[in-house]
Amino acid sequence: MYRTQTCNELTLKQKDKSVEVAGWVHSRRDHGGVIFVDLRDKYGVTQVVFDPSHNKQVHAIAEHLGREFVIHVKGKVRPRPKEMVNPKLNTGQIEVIADRIDVLNKSVTPPFEINDSQEVNEELRLQYRYLDLRSNIMQNRLKLRHAVSFAIRTFLTKQGFTEVETPVLVKSTPEGARDYVVPSRVHPGKFFALPQSPQLYKQILMASGVDKYFQLAKCLRDEDLRADRQPEHTQLDMEMSFVHQDDVLSVVESLYAHIFKETMNVKLKTPFTRLSYDESMQRFGTDKPDLRFGMELIDVTEVAKKADFKVFKDAQQVKCLNPDHDFSRSDVDSLIAWAQENGAKGLAWMRVTKDGLESSIVKFFSDDVQKELLKTTKAKPGSMLFFVADKSAVVAEVLGRLRNHLADKLDMRDPKKFEFCWVLDFPLFEWNADEDRWDAAHHLFSRPKEDHLDFLEKDPGKVKADLYDLVLNGTELGSGSIRINTPELQERVLKVIGMQHEEAQEKFGFLMKAFTYGAPPHGGIGIGFDRTVALMAGLTDIREVIAFPRNKKAENPMDGSPSDVDDKQMKELHIKTSILKKS
Ligand code: ASP
Numbered sequence: 001m002y003r004t005q006t007c008n009e010l011t012l013k014q015k016d017k018s019v020e021v022a023g024w025v026h027s028r029r030d031h032g033g034v035i036f037v038d039l040r041d042k043y044g045v046t047q048v049v050f051d052p053s054h055n056k057q058v059h060a061i062a063e064h065l066g067r068e069f070v071i072h073v074k075g076k077v078r079p080r081p082k083e084m085v086n087p088k089l090n091t092g093q094i095e096v097i098a099d100r101i102d103v104l105n106k107s108v109t110p111p112f113e114i115n116d117s118q119e120v121n122e123e124l125r126l127q128y129r130y131l132d133l134r135s136n137i138m139q140n141r142l143k144l145r146h147a148v149s150f151a152i153r154t155f156l157t158k159q160g161f162t163e164v165e166t167p168v169l170v171k172s173t174p175e176g177a178r179d180y181v182v183p184s185r186v187h188p189g190k191f192f193a194l195p196q197s198p199q200l201y202k203q204i205l206m207a208s209g210v211d212k213y214f215q216l217a218k219c220l221r222d223e224d225l226r227a228d229r230q231p232e233h234t235q236l237d238m239e240m241s242f243v244h245q246d247d248v249l250s251v252v253e254s255l256y257a258h259i260f261k262e263t264m265n266v267k268l269k270t271p272f273t274r275l276s277y278d279e280s281m282q283r284f285g286t287d288k289p290d291l292r293f294g295m296e297l298i299d300v301t302e303v304a305k306k307a308d309f310k311v312f313k314d315a316q317q318v319k320c321l322n323p324d325h326d327f328s329r330s331d332v333d334s335l336i337a338w339a340q341e342n343g344a345k346g347l348a349w350m351r352v353t354k355d356g357l358e359s360s361i362v363k364f365f366s367d368d369v370q371k372e373l374l375k376t377t378k379a380k381p382g383s384m385l386f387f388v389a390d391k392s393a394v395v396a397e398v399l400g401r402l403r404n405h406l407a408d409k410l411d412m413r414d415p416k417k418f419e420f421c422w423v424l425d426f427p428l429f430e431w432n433a434d435e436d437r438w439d440a441a442h443h444l445f446s447r448p449k450e451d452h453l454d455f456l457e458k459d460p461g462k463v464k465a466d467l468y469d470l471v472l473n474g475t476e477l478g479s480g481s482i483r484i485n486t487p488e489l490q491e492r493v494l495k496v497i498g499m500q501h502e503e504a505q506e507k508f509g510f511l512m513k514a515f516t517y518g519a520p521p522h523g524g525i526g527i528g529f530d531r532t533v534a535l536m537a538g539l540t541d542i543r544e545v546i547a548f549p550r551n552k553k554a555e556n557p558m559d560g561s562p563s564d565v566d567d568k569q570m571k572e573l574h575i576k577t578s579i580l581k582k583s
Helices: 056-062 122-127 136-158 199-207 245-264 277-284 301-305 329-341 367-377 392-409 487-496 501-515 529-536 567-572
Strands: 018-031 034-040 045-050 070-079 094-105 181-183 191-193 212-220 232-241 273-276 317-321 348-353 356-358 383-390 420-424 429-432 437-440 467-472 475-482 522-528
Touching: 018 045, 018 094, 034 056, 034 070, 045 056, 056 094, 136 212, 136 245, 136 529, 199 212, 199 232, 199 501, 199 522, 232 245, 232 475, 232 529, 245 420, 245 467, 245 475, 245 522, 245 529, 273 277, 277 392, 277 420, 301 317, 301 367, 317 392, 329 348, 329 383, 329 392, 356 367, 383 392, 467 522, 475 529, 487 501, 522 529
Parallel strands: 045 094, 273 420
Antiparallel strands: 018 034, 018 070, 034 045, 070 094, 181 191, 212 232, 232 522, 317 383, 348 356, 348 383, 420 467, 429 437, 467 475, 475 522
16 A cells, blocks of 8 residues: 555554655645645545755655645654644644655646535536545545445345346337437347336346346436436336335335435434325325425315405315415515416415405405415414415416425425325326327336226226335435236236337337236336435435536536547448437
8 A cells, every 4th residue: 555544544643653645735835945735535634744954855846746746655743733733634633744755646737626615617527527526525425325325235135135237238118218229230220228227127027036126227318408317327226026015115114214324324204104196286286295394285265265256266276375474575576476487377365464364355355254264274473375276287286386485485494304205196197288198107017006997998097006106305216116917907008008019019028928927916116316315415416426427418528428439330330320400
């Protein structure tokens, strides 16, 4: 080793000892001839002193050190002078007086300083990711990510799971997003796809008798990128045989309790809250409710109908929020504008005072109706009510978002709290109005509930499945389901989305064939691994916990991908390009 200690280890215990340290020059200060270097490695910082009266040659070399030079120093540990003691550093009591220095590598001037302020623009950080990753903050994120994957592997191994790698070059099968494709050299004109998830392979592993499978799997989706999306992300993928929904949920709950305990010493409450999809939509207006705060949607449709207010009377549904807070006139105006930008025709409001309700619409509400409204909403003086009257889907959408918006405004989302919940019983299909057909709400392999099988052809919108989402603090972490395990049922489901026998066989024949040889009942889940780590670290952007992420244009500014390939490669692949449109 180039060192006897890391840059975080030396204390007064090593006083007068000869030591070796190595790392990067974090900073160099020249104090009237004596040079002080903060030497940094992954573990910490040690002060090294180059004194010409101690060693002239060594000092002369130190005069040429720049930021991020890599050096190796031999020297003696000595106490720092009193006024230079730094109680914030583990090594703050000592310094190393250099007897020898080797410059192991030079550095050109870095485009930004290595520190934890992260004020540099993201493109530059991604371009020089190796410098960005040198900061403590990024090193700690990588460490947390590793600790989480280690905890997952330890826990699931103990539970009898086997980690199995599934192929990266797969058959292109629609799974919701757009595939990345890879041309085959051996089969001119044919393509592989990169997997959107290991879904079909993990189901086939169940048909293969693996019983309990998991994998930290790369999933690749050629989607337009939103802030929280990456074309390649890592998923904790799991599948189990002979299980019911509850078995999957409870393994995941114990797994997350283990992860949080091991890596952050946080004790999670299990079992997690369970809500049906319908209940979640009614109470929170969303299928990813943030349960760190209350402020549920209150249904006042019946009371509102008794008022003389046409907007409320004619609406399919009227619901309101009671944030238990009073807002100024200008706040209310901006909330109305916000609601309109977010799909509402308007946002009605009432202020609750000691003398009753106040607002321009109160005149349409008789005393009795006002009383009933106060009773239903449990609103107290000093608060305000915000109403949306519309079709129920719009009411849920707008008030669901407004609930989160108000929670942000009123600082109701405690970053230290981790509120998990399961949302259950999702519909299997959703209507695609643009293309006039049913789509799978999650994917095509979820098993309809036994007593909903009859609706499959008659009324697909009514079919619910044992389909579940894991939600943390208002963010969807993952989805899973109990799967179909017979070819007959799989074909029926494919038919609902308009896939006839030939196409179904062409695309999913290999899965259905596996089902014909005795596939056990099975179910599982795919959980965002990057997202889990990000939320644990208090972050919203998964790029912050991925070593080499892509920017919003799916480029990697460090390696310059995607890039051209040379003519020879294209020839080998039997491909001639004529680009129709260059972005
Ligand atoms: N393959 C699914 C997904 O990526 C997860 C699952 O159903 O297990 O969303």
